[in-house]
Amino acid sequence: MAEAPSKIESMRKWVVEHKLRAVGCLWLTGISSSIAYNWSRPNMKTSVKLIHARLHAQALTIGALVGCACVEYYDQKYGSSGPKVDKYTSQYLAHSHKD
Secondary structure, three states, rough: OOOOOOOOHHHHHHHOOOOOHHHHHHHHHHHHHHHHHHHOOEHHHHHHHHHHHHHHHHHHHHHHHHHHHHHHHHHHHHHHOOOOOOHHHHHHHHHHHOO
């Protein structure tokens, strides 16, 4: 009987299947929390608060994209589905077998 996947493994699988959704959710969370934090600081102009929120969200998005790239690299190199075979290799193997 197969074991249930670990929490980290199930999160990795979800991120691999939903890369853009993960980055978008992280961006939305980042900009929302940055706006909430900046609004608690009364000595800043509204335009400066929005600029800071945008900069924080952009930095978080870059980090999320780098994280997704690392997850994709890990999945390509060590994925549970076995070694990856490109389409040219599989075509060669299919045609090289003679009956």
